[in-house]
Amino acid sequence: MSDRIGVVSFPGSNGDTDALHALTGAVGVPARMVDHRETDLSGVAAVVVPGGFSYGDHLRCGAIARFAPVMAPLRAFAERGGPVLGICNGFQVLTEAHLLPGALLRNRTLRFHCFWTHVRFDGAPTAWTGQVADGAVLRLPVAHGEGAYYADDATLDRLEATGRVVARYCDAGGDAVGVANPNGSARGIAAIANAAGNVVGIMPHPERASDALIGGDDGLRLLRAALEFVNVPV
Amino acid sequence: MTGKDPAVGEGTGDGVVEPTWLVEVIVTPKTGVNDPQGEAIRGGLQSLGYAGVRGVRAGKVIRVELAAESAAAARASATEMADRLLANPVIESYHVSAVSPVGVDA
Numbered sequence A: 001m002s003d004r005i006g007v008v009s010f011p012g013s014n015g016d017t018d019a020l021h022a023l024t025g026a027v028g029v030p031a032r033m034v035d036h037r038e039t040d041l042s043g044v045a046a047v048v049v050p051g052g053f054s055y056g057d058h059l060r061c062g063a064i065a066r067f068a069p070v071m072a073p074l075r076a077f078a079e080r081g082g083p084v085l086g087i088c089n090g091f092q093v094l095t096e097a098h099l100l101p102g103a104l105l106r107n108r109t110l111r112f113h114c115f116w117t118h119v120r121f122d123g124a125p126t127a128w129t130g131q132v133a134d135g136a137v138l139r140l141p142v143a144h145g146e147g148a149y150y151a152d153d154a155t156l157d158r159l160e161a162t163g164r165v166v167a168r169y170c171d172a173g174g175d176a177v178g179v180a181n182p183n184g185s186a187r188g189i190a191a192i193a194n195a196a197g198n199v200v201g202i203m204p205h206p207e208r209a210s211d212a213l214i215g216g217d218d219g220l221r222l223l224r225a226a227l228e229f230v231n232v233p234v
Numbered sequence B: 001m002t003g004k005d006p007a008v009g010e011g012t013g014d015g016v017v018e019p020t021w022l023v024e025v026i027v028t029p030k031t032g033v034n035d036p037q038g039e040a041i042r043g044g045l046q047s048l049g050y051a052g053v054r055g056v057r058a059g060k061v062i063r064v065e066l067a068a069e070s071a072a073a074a075r076a077s078a079t080e081m082a083d084r085l086l087a088n089p090v091i092e093s094y095h096v097s098a099v100s101p102v103g104v105d106a
Helices: A016-027 A071-079 A089-096 A153-161 A220-228 B036-047 B071-086
Strands: A004-009 A031-035 A044-049 A084-087 A103-105 A113-121 A136-144 A148-150 A165-170 A189-193 A199-202 B020-029 B060-067 B092-102
Touching: A004 A016, A016 A031, A016 A220, A031 A044, A044 A071, A044 A089, A071 A084, A084 A089, A089 A103, A089 A199, A113 A189, A136 A220, A148 A189, A153 A189, A165 A199, B020 B071, B060 B071, B071 B092
Parallel strands: A004 A031, A004 A044, A044 A084, A084 A199
Antiparallel strands: A103 A148, A113 A136, A113 A165, A165 A189, A189 A199, B020 B060, B020 B092
Protein backbone atom coordinates (compact mmCIF):
# COMPACT_ATOMS: atom_id res chain seq x y z
CA MET A 1 0.00 0.00 0.00
CA SER A 2 1.37 3.32 -0.98
CA ASP A 3 0.42 5.48 1.91
CA ARG A 4 3.11 8.10 2.37
CA ILE A 5 5.66 10.35 0.74
CA GLY A 6 9.31 9.40 1.23
CA VAL A 7 11.93 12.10 1.77
CA VAL A 8 15.44 10.76 1.13
CA SER A 9 18.09 11.73 3.66
CA PHE A 10 21.74 11.49 2.58
CA PRO A 11 24.65 12.42 4.81
CA GLY A 12 24.82 16.18 4.22
CA SER A 13 21.20 16.67 3.17
CA ASN A 14 19.78 19.74 4.87
CA GLY A 15 16.47 20.25 3.08
CA ASP A 16 15.17 16.87 4.27
CA THR A 17 13.61 18.08 7.51
CA ASP A 18 12.28 21.17 5.73
CA ALA A 19 10.59 18.99 3.11
CA LEU A 20 9.20 16.60 5.72
CA HIS A 21 7.90 19.53 7.75
CA ALA A 22 6.24 21.16 4.75
CA LEU A 23 4.63 17.90 3.63
CA THR A 24 3.34 16.72 6.99
CA GLY A 25 2.44 20.22 8.20
CA ALA A 26 1.35 22.73 5.63
CA VAL A 27 0.40 20.21 2.93
CA GLY A 28 -1.03 17.70 5.39
CA VAL A 29 0.10 14.49 3.77
CA PRO A 30 1.72 11.51 5.54
CA ALA A 31 5.46 11.42 4.92
CA ARG A 32 8.51 9.75 6.36
CA MET A 33 12.26 10.12 6.14
CA VAL A 34 13.94 7.51 3.93
CA ASP A 35 17.49 6.73 5.01
CA HIS A 36 20.10 6.61 2.25
CA ARG A 37 20.88 3.00 3.23
CA GLU A 38 17.32 1.75 2.71
CA THR A 39 16.78 -0.68 -0.13
CA ASP A 40 13.00 -1.09 -0.03
CA LEU A 41 10.64 1.72 -1.01
CA SER A 42 7.44 -0.32 -0.83
CA GLY A 43 4.69 1.74 0.76
CA VAL A 44 6.13 4.94 -0.61
CA ALA A 45 3.78 6.79 -2.96
CA ALA A 46 6.23 9.44 -4.12
CA VAL A 47 9.81 10.42 -3.38
CA VAL A 48 11.33 13.81 -2.66
CA VAL A 49 15.11 14.01 -3.09
CA PRO A 50 15.89 17.09 -1.00
CA GLY A 51 18.44 19.85 -1.07
CA GLY A 52 21.69 20.14 0.81
CA PHE A 53 25.26 19.03 0.32
CA SER A 54 25.08 15.27 0.06
CA TYR A 55 28.46 13.72 0.84
CA GLY A 56 29.90 17.21 1.16
CA ASP A 57 29.38 17.82 -2.58
CA HIS A 58 32.77 16.15 -3.00
CA LEU A 59 33.94 15.34 -6.52
CA ARG A 60 30.77 16.86 -8.03
CA CYS A 61 27.41 17.76 -6.50
CA GLY A 62 25.35 14.57 -6.38
CA ALA A 63 28.11 12.34 -7.78
CA ILE A 64 28.59 10.24 -4.66
CA ALA A 65 24.93 10.19 -3.65
CA ARG A 66 24.19 8.52 -6.95
CA PHE A 67 25.77 5.32 -5.60
CA ALA A 68 23.94 5.28 -2.26
CA PRO A 69 22.00 2.05 -1.60
CA VAL A 70 18.65 3.86 -1.80
CA MET A 71 19.31 4.88 -5.41
CA ALA A 72 18.68 1.37 -6.80
CA PRO A 73 15.07 1.13 -5.54
CA LEU A 74 14.63 4.83 -6.33
CA ARG A 75 15.65 4.22 -9.93
CA ALA A 76 13.25 1.25 -10.19
CA PHE A 77 10.48 3.38 -8.64
CA ALA A 78 11.08 6.18 -11.15
CA GLU A 79 11.19 3.77 -14.07
CA ARG A 80 7.83 2.30 -12.97
CA GLY A 81 6.40 5.82 -13.22
CA GLY A 82 6.58 6.70 -9.53
CA PRO A 83 6.58 10.45 -8.87
CA VAL A 84 10.02 11.79 -7.93
CA LEU A 85 10.84 15.42 -7.14
CA GLY A 86 14.49 16.47 -6.89
CA ILE A 87 15.00 19.82 -5.21
CA CYS A 88 18.34 21.66 -5.57
CA ASN A 89 20.95 19.06 -4.58
CA GLY A 90 18.23 16.49 -5.28
CA PHE A 91 18.05 17.83 -8.85
CA GLN A 92 21.84 17.45 -9.08
CA VAL A 93 21.61 13.87 -7.79
CA LEU A 94 18.95 13.00 -10.39
CA THR A 95 21.08 14.34 -13.25
CA GLU A 96 24.14 12.44 -11.98
CA ALA A 97 21.95 9.32 -11.83
CA HIS A 98 20.81 10.00 -15.41
CA LEU A 99 17.17 10.08 -14.36
CA LEU A 100 17.17 13.60 -15.80
CA PRO A 101 19.33 14.91 -18.66
CA GLY A 102 22.05 17.55 -18.38
CA ALA A 103 24.02 18.77 -15.38
CA LEU A 104 24.23 21.71 -12.97
CA LEU A 105 27.36 23.87 -13.21
CA ARG A 106 28.93 26.52 -10.99
CA ASN A 107 26.93 29.75 -10.94
CA ARG A 108 28.39 32.14 -13.46
CA THR A 109 29.00 34.64 -10.65
CA LEU A 110 31.07 32.04 -8.74
CA ARG A 111 28.98 33.03 -5.73
CA PHE A 112 26.62 31.02 -3.61
CA HIS A 113 23.14 32.34 -4.38
CA CYS A 114 20.77 32.56 -1.46
CA PHE A 115 17.79 34.78 -2.25
CA TRP A 116 14.21 34.78 -3.48
CA THR A 117 13.56 34.32 -7.18
CA HIS A 118 10.54 34.16 -9.43
CA VAL A 119 9.99 31.24 -11.75
CA ARG A 120 7.39 30.78 -14.45
CA PHE A 121 5.83 27.38 -15.04
CA ASP A 122 4.87 26.81 -18.63
CA GLY A 123 5.94 23.35 -19.63
CA ALA A 124 3.78 20.32 -20.35
CA PRO A 125 1.91 18.91 -17.33
CA THR A 126 3.96 16.73 -15.00
CA ALA A 127 3.15 14.66 -11.94
CA TRP A 128 4.21 17.57 -9.73
CA THR A 129 2.91 20.60 -11.60
CA GLY A 130 -0.73 19.69 -12.20
CA GLN A 131 -1.81 22.36 -9.75
CA VAL A 132 0.37 25.07 -11.26
CA ALA A 133 -1.58 26.75 -14.01
CA ASP A 134 0.14 27.20 -17.33
CA GLY A 135 2.22 30.38 -17.06
CA ALA A 136 1.91 30.56 -13.27
CA VAL A 137 4.65 32.62 -11.59
CA LEU A 138 5.81 31.41 -8.19
CA ARG A 139 8.10 33.19 -5.75
CA LEU A 140 10.59 30.64 -4.43
CA PRO A 141 14.00 30.93 -2.76
CA VAL A 142 17.21 29.52 -4.21
CA ALA A 143 20.23 28.38 -2.21
CA HIS A 144 22.91 26.98 -4.47
CA GLY A 145 26.46 27.36 -5.67
CA GLU A 146 26.03 25.05 -8.65
CA GLY A 147 22.69 25.94 -10.18
CA ALA A 148 23.50 26.76 -13.79
CA TYR A 149 21.63 24.19 -15.81
CA TYR A 150 23.64 22.83 -18.72
CA ALA A 151 22.83 20.46 -21.55
CA ASP A 152 24.05 20.41 -25.14
CA ASP A 153 22.02 22.34 -27.68
CA ALA A 154 20.37 19.24 -29.13
CA THR A 155 19.17 18.21 -25.67
CA LEU A 156 17.94 21.74 -24.88
CA ASP A 157 16.06 21.87 -28.18
CA ARG A 158 14.47 18.51 -27.45
CA LEU A 159 13.47 19.57 -23.92
CA GLU A 160 11.86 22.74 -25.24
CA ALA A 161 10.12 21.06 -28.16
CA THR A 162 8.53 18.47 -25.88
CA GLY A 163 7.49 20.84 -23.09
CA ARG A 164 9.96 19.36 -20.63
CA VAL A 165 11.27 22.74 -19.53
CA VAL A 166 9.04 22.91 -16.47
CA ALA A 167 10.04 26.36 -15.18
CA ARG A 168 12.34 29.28 -16.00
CA TYR A 169 13.62 32.20 -13.97
CA CYS A 170 11.73 35.40 -14.63
CA ASP A 171 10.93 38.74 -13.01
CA ALA A 172 8.07 39.32 -10.57
CA GLY A 173 5.67 39.96 -13.41
CA GLY A 174 6.56 36.74 -15.17
CA ASP A 175 8.52 38.52 -17.88
CA ALA A 176 12.24 38.84 -18.62
CA VAL A 177 12.41 35.10 -18.89
CA GLY A 178 16.07 34.25 -19.21
CA VAL A 179 17.19 37.82 -18.47
CA ALA A 180 16.30 37.48 -14.79
CA ASN A 181 18.31 34.30 -14.78
CA PRO A 182 20.56 34.60 -11.72
CA ASN A 183 23.00 31.76 -12.19
CA GLY A 184 23.71 31.44 -15.91
CA SER A 185 21.35 28.53 -16.56
CA ALA A 186 21.01 27.58 -20.21
CA ARG A 187 17.87 29.24 -21.58
CA GLY A 188 16.95 30.39 -18.08
CA ILE A 189 15.98 26.90 -17.01
CA ALA A 190 15.04 26.42 -13.35
CA ALA A 191 13.26 23.05 -13.61
CA ILE A 192 12.94 20.17 -16.07
CA ALA A 193 11.09 16.87 -16.31
CA ASN A 194 11.87 13.46 -17.72
CA ALA A 195 10.03 12.26 -20.84
CA ALA A 196 7.25 10.57 -18.87
CA GLY A 197 6.73 13.63 -16.65
CA ASN A 198 6.95 11.68 -13.38
CA VAL A 199 10.47 12.86 -12.51
CA VAL A 200 10.99 16.59 -12.00
CA GLY A 201 14.13 18.44 -10.93
CA ILE A 202 13.95 22.03 -9.67
CA MET A 203 16.68 24.32 -8.33
CA PRO A 204 14.52 26.69 -6.23
CA HIS A 205 13.14 25.35 -2.94
CA PRO A 206 9.34 24.94 -2.78
CA GLU A 207 9.63 23.44 0.72
CA ARG A 208 11.25 26.67 1.96
CA ALA A 209 8.26 28.63 0.66
CA SER A 210 5.64 26.73 2.58
CA ASP A 211 4.53 29.20 5.22
CA ALA A 212 3.82 32.95 5.08
CA LEU A 213 5.72 33.14 8.37
CA ILE A 214 8.99 32.42 6.57
CA GLY A 215 8.40 34.79 3.69
CA GLY A 216 6.02 33.01 1.37
CA ASP A 217 3.98 29.92 0.68
CA ASP A 218 4.02 29.66 -3.11
CA GLY A 219 5.88 26.37 -2.82
CA LEU A 220 2.73 24.71 -1.53
CA ARG A 221 1.25 25.00 -4.99
CA LEU A 222 3.82 22.42 -6.07
CA LEU A 223 3.98 20.29 -2.94
CA ARG A 224 0.19 19.90 -2.75
CA ALA A 225 0.55 17.57 -5.73
CA ALA A 226 1.59 15.06 -3.07
CA LEU A 227 -2.03 14.89 -1.89
CA GLU A 228 -2.92 13.10 -5.10
CA PHE A 229 -0.24 10.44 -4.65
CA VAL A 230 -1.33 8.93 -1.37
CA ASN A 231 -4.35 6.69 -1.38
CA VAL A 232 -4.77 6.76 2.36
CA PRO A 233 -5.70 10.20 3.67
CA VAL A 234 -4.25 11.46 6.94
CA MET B 1 53.92 6.00 -18.66
CA THR B 2 56.33 3.28 -17.78
CA GLY B 3 56.25 0.01 -19.57
CA LYS B 4 58.33 -1.71 -16.94
CA ASP B 5 56.60 -3.54 -14.15
CA PRO B 6 57.72 -2.52 -10.69
CA ALA B 7 59.46 -5.02 -8.50
CA VAL B 8 57.21 -6.83 -6.09
CA GLY B 9 57.45 -9.98 -4.05
CA GLU B 10 58.61 -13.05 -5.87
CA GLY B 11 55.14 -14.52 -5.59
CA THR B 12 53.66 -16.11 -8.67
CA GLY B 13 50.65 -18.25 -9.25
CA ASP B 14 47.93 -18.31 -6.59
CA GLY B 15 49.77 -16.20 -4.06
CA VAL B 16 50.74 -13.47 -6.53
CA VAL B 17 50.88 -9.96 -5.12
CA GLU B 18 49.81 -7.31 -7.59
CA PRO B 19 52.04 -4.26 -7.70
CA THR B 20 50.69 -0.84 -6.79
CA TRP B 21 50.43 1.93 -9.37
CA LEU B 22 49.89 5.63 -9.10
CA VAL B 23 47.46 6.75 -11.76
CA GLU B 24 46.71 10.37 -12.51
CA VAL B 25 43.37 11.32 -14.02
CA ILE B 26 42.95 14.88 -15.30
CA VAL B 27 39.36 16.10 -15.51
CA THR B 28 38.50 19.34 -17.34
CA PRO B 29 35.30 21.04 -18.49
CA LYS B 30 34.37 19.97 -22.01
CA THR B 31 34.83 22.39 -24.86
CA GLY B 32 31.81 24.66 -25.00
CA VAL B 33 30.88 24.17 -21.35
CA ASN B 34 30.98 27.46 -19.48
CA ASP B 35 33.81 27.52 -16.93
CA PRO B 36 33.42 30.55 -14.64
CA GLN B 37 36.31 29.37 -12.47
CA GLY B 38 38.66 29.30 -15.47
CA GLU B 39 37.36 32.73 -16.52
CA ALA B 40 38.11 34.14 -13.07
CA ILE B 41 41.65 32.74 -13.20
CA ARG B 42 42.12 34.18 -16.69
CA GLY B 43 41.05 37.61 -15.40
CA GLY B 44 43.50 37.30 -12.51
CA LEU B 45 46.40 36.36 -14.79
CA GLN B 46 45.63 39.22 -17.11
CA SER B 47 45.48 41.60 -14.14
CA LEU B 48 48.97 40.40 -13.23
CA GLY B 49 50.12 41.53 -16.63
CA TYR B 50 50.09 38.26 -18.55
CA ALA B 51 48.55 39.88 -21.58
CA GLY B 52 49.25 36.82 -23.68
CA VAL B 53 46.80 34.64 -21.77
CA ARG B 54 44.00 33.78 -24.19
CA GLY B 55 42.03 31.28 -22.19
CA VAL B 56 42.06 29.24 -18.99
CA ARG B 57 40.14 26.06 -18.24
CA ALA B 58 40.14 24.88 -14.63
CA GLY B 59 39.67 21.23 -13.78
CA LYS B 60 41.00 18.77 -11.27
CA VAL B 61 43.65 16.11 -10.94
CA ILE B 62 42.68 12.90 -9.20
CA ARG B 63 45.51 10.59 -8.14
CA VAL B 64 44.52 7.00 -7.52
CA GLU B 65 46.75 4.34 -6.04
CA LEU B 66 45.65 0.93 -7.14
CA ALA B 67 46.84 -2.63 -7.36
CA ALA B 68 46.91 -4.10 -10.84
CA GLU B 69 48.95 -6.71 -12.61
CA SER B 70 50.45 -4.28 -15.12
CA ALA B 71 50.61 -0.61 -16.05
CA ALA B 72 48.19 -1.28 -18.88
CA ALA B 73 45.72 -2.94 -16.53
CA ALA B 74 46.01 0.00 -14.12
CA ARG B 75 45.35 2.42 -16.95
CA ALA B 76 42.35 0.41 -18.14
CA SER B 77 40.94 0.31 -14.62
CA ALA B 78 41.41 4.06 -14.15
CA THR B 79 39.71 4.74 -17.48
CA GLU B 80 36.70 2.76 -16.32
CA MET B 81 36.67 4.67 -13.01
CA ALA B 82 36.74 7.95 -14.91
CA ASP B 83 33.84 6.87 -17.09
CA ARG B 84 31.75 5.73 -14.16
CA LEU B 85 32.49 8.30 -11.46
CA LEU B 86 35.55 10.54 -11.68
CA ALA B 87 34.22 12.55 -14.63
CA ASN B 88 30.70 13.41 -15.71
CA PRO B 89 30.75 12.91 -19.50
CA VAL B 90 27.89 15.41 -19.90
CA ILE B 91 30.13 18.30 -18.85
CA GLU B 92 33.67 17.00 -18.48
CA SER B 93 36.36 15.27 -20.45
CA TYR B 94 39.15 13.31 -18.83
CA HIS B 95 42.60 12.07 -19.61
CA VAL B 96 44.50 9.33 -17.83
CA SER B 97 47.78 11.17 -17.90
CA ALA B 98 50.33 9.05 -16.08
CA VAL B 99 50.80 5.60 -14.62
CA SER B 100 53.82 5.04 -12.43
CA PRO B 101 54.85 2.28 -10.04
CA VAL B 102 54.59 2.84 -6.32
CA GLY B 103 56.89 1.26 -3.76
CA VAL B 104 59.23 -0.45 -6.18
CA ASP B 105 61.41 -1.68 -3.35
CA ALA B 106 58.49 -3.00 -1.33
